[in-house]
Amino acid sequence: MALPQDSDNLAGYLAPRYEAADVPGLYGLIRAREVLDAFATLFSGGSDMVVLRLHVLRELGLRAEAPRWSPQEIRALFAYLDATKLDTVLLRFRREGLLVWDGEEGWYQLSPVGRTALSALAVLLDFAETRDSDLGYLTAQVAAGQAMGRVSPDTLRHLLGRLTELKQDFQAAIVSGAETRIRAARERLDSAYRWVEKGSEVIRELAKDGDLDGADYDIVGAIGRAQGELLRMEASFQRAIARIEAQRVHLGASGLNSSDVLAWLRGRDQAALIALMDGALAAVPEPAFVTPMEMADVAEFELIDRERIKAAETALPAPQDAPRMDAPAEERLVHLERFMSLLSQVDAPLPLADAVAGGDWRDAAYRLSLLAFLGDRETQGLSDPVGAFAALPLELVVDDSLEEVHRHGIARISRGRLLPRTDS
Numbered sequence: 001m002a003l004p005q006d007s008d009n010l011a012g013y014l015a016p017r018y019e020a021a022d023v024p025g026l027y028g029l030i031r032a033r034e035v036l037d038a039f040a041t042l043f044s045g046g047s048d049m050v051v052l053r054l055h056v057l058r059e060l061g062l063r064a065e066a067p068r069w070s071p072q073e074i075r076a077l078f079a080y081l082d083a084t085k086l087d088t089v090l091l092r093f094r095r096e097g098l099l100v101w102d103g104e105e106g107w108y109q110l111s112p113v114g115r116t117a118l119s120a121l122a123v124l125l126d127f128a129e130t131r132d133s134d135l136g137y138l139t140a141q142v143a144a145g146q147a148m149g150r151v152s153p154d155t156l157r158h159l160l161g162r163l164t165e166l167k168q169d170f171q172a173a174i175v176s177g178a179e180t181r182i183r184a185a186r187e188r189l190d191s192a193y194r195w196v197e198k199g200s201e202v203i204r205e206l207a208k209d210g211d212l213d214g215a216d217y218d219i220v221g222a223i224g225r226a227q228g229e230l231l232r233m234e235a236s237f238q239r240a241i242a243r244i245e246a247q248r249v250h251l252g253a254s255g256l257n258s259s260d261v262l263a264w265l266r267g268r269d270q271a272a273l274i275a276l277m278d279g280a281l282a283a284v285p286e287p288a289f290v291t292p293m294e295m296a297d298v299a300e301f302e303l304i305d306r307e308r309i310k311a312a313e314t315a316l317p318a319p320q321d322a323p324r325m326d327a328p329a330e331e332r333l334v335h336l337e338r339f340m341s342l343l344s345q346v347d348a349p350l351p352l353a354d355a356v357a358g359g360d361w362r363d364a365a366y367r368l369s370l371l372a373f374l375g376d377r378e379t380q381g382l383s384d385p386v387g388a389f390a391a392l393p394l395e396l397v398v399d400d401s402l403e404e405v406h407r408h409g410i411a412r413i414s415r416g417r418l419l420p421r422t423d424s
């Protein structure tokens with residue numbers, strides 16, 4: 001069956017400003033329209049009709065010594081088919097160019113395009129009966145192209161894609177560590193091994209061929225590397241199986257192991273497995289062994305800490321203004337700043353009486369109390385004025401004796417001096 005008439009105008013399927021000739025792959029299919037029409041004739045409709053058409057075409061093409069058929073010979077050959085259905089198939093083949101009808105001589109013959117399509121299908125169907133037929137078919141296509149001196153770049157890419165898929169599947173099976181999956185993948189590798197070996201020979205011949213362009217030569221090199229990785233993968237399977245063997249559990253002296261049990265279970269159907277499991281599983285209590293100290297810790301938390309958390313007041317207090325500093329506190333801060341300003345100018349030993357005297361007795365007592373903070377490391381770490389005062393580079397040295405003062409409310413005071421510190 002020819003393609004629909006409206007499909008001949010491919011401009012309706014393309015974006016604006018594009019033509020079919022601008023797309024190399026699409027233009028190549030248009031040039032092969034006759035072959036595409038032949039396959040459309042064979043494969044349109046239901047699967048039963050497709051099988052019937054292929055069967056009729058294959059039987060007509062098998063007689064190589066006498067390729068011409070009279071209508072009587074065809075009816076005799078297909079006597080087991082309904083005559084009306086057979087005539088419909090023959091008429092379709094004639095109309096679409098798969099069969100040639102010579103009205104003068106009165107015979108049928110396969111057309112060149114019909115025999116070409118039948119030959120391609122014959123090769124594909126032959127490989128369909130073997131495992132990993134796609135790899136074998138692609139390898140055969142590359143080998144045939146190499147023998148004829150014309151290898152299709154598309155076929156090379158298909159072969160590279162299939163080899164890459166197999167390599168990824170085998171690597172995933174090894175990484176999984178599952179014995180069943182690894183053994184199944186190894187069987188696939190064994191079945192594909194001969195195709196990979198034959199393909200390696202073909203690729204070596206292609207690599208020697210100087211007619212390949214740069215892109216095709218790169219694909220041939222990639223195919224060779226993929227084939228080499230597949231051939232070396234047998235060692236990876238051996239190591240994976242060796243690890244499984246090392247981990248296998250043997251069931252006493254019975255000669256059986258866990259792999260044998262797994263294989264036997266996989267051979268049972270679902271009903272048999274359910275029957276085996278009936279009554280085999282039961283709820284078993286799991287004892288928890290707790291030491292007295294752990295029990296005491298848990299009890300302490302449950303009885304004390306948890307209740308303390310519940311009783312704790314977690315609500316934030318109501319907002320309020322910061323309390324203002326009272327007048328005495330402000331006054332002391334002023335005295336501290338003045339005293340620190342005075343001491344910051346000391347660059348020679350200063351008698352203790354001269355340092356604290358001034359004002360009345362309360363002022364002198366406040367200054368004397370501040371001198372105790374000089375050099376105190378904890379106080380120096382504070383970020384308030386007292387911390388800054390403690391960081392002054394002065395050192396207080398006090399004797400056991402007393403000296404007479406009799407001024408500013410001070411009668412006597414311990415004899416002492418303020419010395420500038422020389423260390424940093």
